Amino acid sequence: MTLSSIRKVYQGAADRHQMFRLFDRHSQRPHRLGAEANALYAGEWFEITEREHDYMFEILPPLWIRGSMFAMREFLTGSVTSVFFALRIDGVIRHFHGYCDLSDGRSVEDMRLAIIERETRPVRAMTRNERLEHIWSATADAYRDYSDKTTPQYLPGQRVIALYSGAGSAGLKLLDDLTGEEIAIKLPVQLRNLPDAAIAA
Incomplete structure (x- = not known):
């Protein structure tokens, strides 16, 4: 990575x-x-x-x-x-x-x-990359890791996050592959509805 x-x-x-x-x-x-x-x-x-x-x-x-x-x-x-x-x-x-x-x-x-x-941007916003980086930063070590051969879509050295299904079972997913819905679930409530920023910081 x-x-x-x-x-x-x-x-x-x-x-x-x-x-x-x-x-x-x-x-x-x-x-x-x-x-x-x-x-x-x-x-x-x-x-x-x-x-x-x-x-x-x-x-x-x-x-x-x-x-x-x-x-x-x-x-x-x-x-x-x-x-x-x-x-x-x-x-x-x-x-x-x-x-x-x-x-x-x-x-x-x-x-x-x-x-x-x-x-100093006039609108409080976050880019997709900022959302992903915040998720990685805020997630406890026990629920984040780096991909290995047991990871779906194995890519050496890529970051993975634990996701829980509706049935309560956990699986790992590449951080960069999180969907918009999965990102929203992982973000704290106060950050979920911020507008998208067009320019990466």
Whole structure:
């Protein structure tokens, strides 16, 4: 599984428990030490609370501080590390975490601009990809995994989610193959009826 581009992976502001889960959304992936780890994480971002932002600032001395941004000294994988943002959006200071590949000199600024663009849209909406990423982020490890030879339509390394039938039996389905109805069932009630966004974040 290889992801790319800058993408929002959770709708709403994550509390501390959720933030730490989101830091390693791909912990169950096969071949954890493989070379594709940079592409899996680089570009992922989500909103956090001010409290969590300040907590992370105080854990270790940052690698660097640039205005309202700071980077963690410890790298997640390769040249990818956590960058924390305090951004004024529509007159309100909001806080975000993003994984930036520091081997790319533009990655931090590109992330900052992408977050601002996404969060200043006039209509609260979600793309299909954002819905799928939120489902993956919010699902407990026991109900999500990576496909293996026992998975229908086996594709190595693809994400799968447990679905329950009306009879109460569970089966696995590729995350990317969820239907609109299945996506709605998996989303929390407050996110089910949001309009579709035409542009991916």
